[in-house]
Amino acid sequence: MxxxxxxxxxxxxxxxxxxxxxxxxxxxxxxxxxxxxxxxxxxxxxxxxxxxxxxxxxxxxxxxxxxxxxxxxxxxxxxxxxxxxxxxxxxxxxxxxxxxxxxxxxxxxxxxxxxxxxxxxxxxxxxxxxxxxxxxxxSRAESMDPRLLSEHCDIPHPGRPLIQYVLMIDAGSTGSRIHVYKFNYCKTNPELEDEVFKQLEPGLSSFKDNVDGAAHSLDGLMEVAMRSVPESMHKCTPIAVKATAGLRMLGSEKSNYILNAVERHLREDYPFKLIPRSPVEIMDGKDEGIYAWITVNYLLGTLGDSEHNTAATFDLGGGSTQIVFEPRFELWDKKTGGPKMAPGEHRYEMTYGGQEYTLYQHSYLGYGLMEARKSIKTLIAQELFNAGKFSVDHPCFPPGFHEDVTVGDSKTQITLKGISKEGLKGQSASDACYKQVRKIFNKNAPCLSTPCTFDGVYQPSLAQTFAQNPFYIFSYFYDRTYPLGVRDEFSLNDFKTLTDKVCNYNMGLFAKEEQDEIFAENHYCLDLSYQYALLVDGVGMNESRTVRSTRKIKDAETGWCLGASLAILSENNYCK
Structure with missing residues (x-):
């Protein structure tokens, strides 16, 4: 084998x-x-x-x-x-x-x-x-537009879309801003998932004699909206334009012409859905403050909290300023519960998350930062004119400052100039400027219902009804403190120290970029002095009180726009 x-x-x-x-x-x-x-x-x-x-x-x-x-x-x-x-x-x-x-x-x-x-x-x-x-x-997931998806869930709450966009345009006194909000409906209430923000200058009020120019001044903002919102959702994305104090001061006739031109332009030239009721309007000052309060407490997660540990908001715009807080009268006197809030337009009641809120709110028209500047300069010029003087070196302004101010109907020009260190002759420019700006608050106005702040306006005492809860100040408060190194949380004593450094020209205490900021904006001393006086002498905050100043909370802009957008979603269903 x-x-x-x-x-x-x-x-x-x-x-x-x-x-x-x-x-x-x-x-x-x-x-x-x-x-x-x-x-x-x-x-x-x-x-x-x-x-x-x-x-x-x-x-x-x-x-x-x-x-x-x-x-x-x-x-x-x-x-x-x-x-x-x-x-x-x-x-x-x-x-x-x-x-x-x-x-x-x-x-x-x-x-x-x-x-x-x-x-x-x-x-x-x-x-x-x-x-x-x-x-x-x-393959389907990769081809799906991520703007249509949520990072938090895949299935929406019954009867709701997974994603809903809202466009809110803030037509302020110094510029216009757009907020493109992306919400999800993973739960019953909308949850903010993303925000795109852009601002342009000047504001609508700068086009008082050119209504078409006012309407087209928003085109740069609308380009952002067109890029940010998926095309498939354009027709079910609500848009609103809310103008504030700047346009309000033009008077009803001119402001209405501008508002009508803006609404026509958005309706005819863009695919988004104008909200059913007053899509382009001058917002009431009361609503501006309430929406800002809703925004901050929504982002902080304090809305719906049974303990009612809500934060106060103080929004300083260009033409007006708004304060809103929830007074805790029961903390005033635990036996009697303390006094109740006086009746009036300042009282605002709302419900959220099963909790009822009684808020105090007031909008001070004419006390925004830009309007306050005008009032202070006019008051200085009037005092000089009454004294027979036509020029002054004033401690509220830095060396090299020069501006002519017209007094009343006389067309008389009064020249305001900055003062040098030598001209101060040892006196504190900060104290002198603070003394000047306090005069515009009209503290002697009749107070029909006590206690009052200024201009005869009723307000519950912050020291007695809101001593412990957080207090947020933003907009121009933030714009004047953050560039000079003041961050997030600080006391009003710290605020006063910063004002002293700026007004007394102690430039050696500031970094190079901070010095450049102060020299570039020659109203820093006046602005900080006014803001400090507004907080202490105006609304009655204690100098030891701690405040928080921020532009964003959880990556979302503070201010009234988010609160107004939430109100829009609560009134109608847009995307099915």
């Missing part, structure tokens, strides 16, 4: 159960198989035609595969190869060497073979199907 050479050997199959004669060409089927296991038919033929007296141990079922399986057919062929090769080893590699394979073992091998083939067929098909399904889902 010849020995196999390399991987070449002879296999002989026979259907006889008796010992055969030496194999011959006529009595056996000879096959040359090189480097591969037996086929399925070989295995079946061998298993049915050869028997052995020695039981099969099954050791060769651990046969190792050296090539990949890429289909169900490959699985079946591979298993057939394993089983047939093992069977061949059990039957014997050489013709004429008789061995027996038990029928029970053969049946077991056949069952294993059938099961593996079946699992391979369906398993590979399932994996292929799952792979295609996953690839399709990934």
């Amino acid at each position: 010849s020995q196999p050479l390399d991987n070449t050997f002879l296999r002989t199959t026979s259907r006889s159960n008796s010992r055969p004669s030496p194999p011959s060409q006529s009595q056996s089927v000879q096959r040359r198989i090189t480097g591969s296991p037996l086929s399925t038919s070989d295995f079946c033929t061998l298993a049915s035609s050869r028997q052995t007296s020695q039981p099969y141990s099954g050791q060769n079922l651990s046969h190792k595969l050296d090539y990949p399986i890429d289909s169900s057919k490959g699985v079946c062929n591979t298993m057939a190869g394993i089983l047939s090769n093992d069977a061949y080893n059990a039957l014997g590699q050489y013709p004429g060497k008789r061995r027996q394979i038990p029928f029970r073992l053969f049946l077991r091998l056949a069952v294993i073979f059938t099961a593996v083939c079946t699992l391979g067929y369906f398993g590979v098909g399932f994996l292929r199907s799952s792979s295609l399904s996953n690839e399709s889902a990934i």
Whole structure:
């Protein structure tokens, strides 16, 4: 009998159960198989035609595969190869060497073979199907505009869209600003997810004789809206324009012409949905303050809190300033509950998150920073005119400052100039300026309902009804303190120290960029003196009181715009 050479050997199959004669060409089927296991038919033929007296141990079922399986057919062929090769080893590699394979073992091998083939067929098909399904889902997700998705959930609250955009334009006295808010409805109430902000100058009130120019001055802001909101949501994205004190001061006729031109331009030239009620309007000062209060407390998460640990807000704009807080009269006198809030327009009641709020609010028209500047300069000029003087070196202004102010109807020009350190002759410019700005508050006005702040305006005492809760001041308060290194939280004593440094021209106490800021804005001494007086002498805050000044809370702009946008969403459903 010849020995196999390399991987070449002879296999002989026979259907006889008796010992055969030496194999011959006529009595056996000879096959040359090189480097591969037996086929399925070989295995079946061998298993049915050869028997052995020695039981099969099954050791060769651990046969190792050296090539990949890429289909169900490959699985079946591979298993057939394993089983047939093992069977061949059990039957014997050489013709004429008789061995027996038990029928029970053969049946077991056949069952294993059938099961593996079946699992391979369906398993590979399932994996292929799952792979295609996953690839399709990934492809769809990648092609989905991320502006239409939420970072917090995939399924919205019933009856609500997953995403809702709101466009709010703040037409202020010194410029116009757009807020593009992205909300999700993962829960019952809208949750702010993102905000895009842009501002442009000048404001609408600068176009009092050019209404079309006023309308088109917003185009730069609308370009931001067109880029930020997905096209598929343009028609269900509400937009509103709310003008504040600057436009209010133009008078009803001129301001209405401008408002009508703006509304017509937005309706005809842009795809967004103007809100149903007063889409372009001059906002009431009361609403401006309330919306700012809602914004801050919404971002702080204090709305709906049963403890009512809400924050106060004091928004200093260019033309007006608004204060809003929730007086806690029960803290005044725990036995009697203290006095109640006096009736009047200052009282504002609202409900949010199952909690009822009674707020105090007031908007001081004409006491915004830009209007206060005018009032202070006019008062200085009038005092000089009454004294028969036409020029003054004043401590509220820095060296090199020069401005002519007209007094009354006389058209007389009074020149205001800055004062040098030498001209101060040892006196404090800060104290002198502070003394001057306090005069515009009209503290002697009749007070019909006590206690009053200034101009005869009723206000509950902050010291007695709001001593502990946070107090947020922003807008121009922030713009004048942050560039000079005052951050986030500080006391009014710190505010006074900063004012002294600026007004007394102690420039060595400031960094180079802070010095540049002070020289670039030559009203810093006047502005800081007015702001300090407004807080202490105006609304009656204690000098040791800590305030917080910020432009953003949780990456969202403070101010009234977010609160107004939440009010819009509470009134109507826009995207379905």
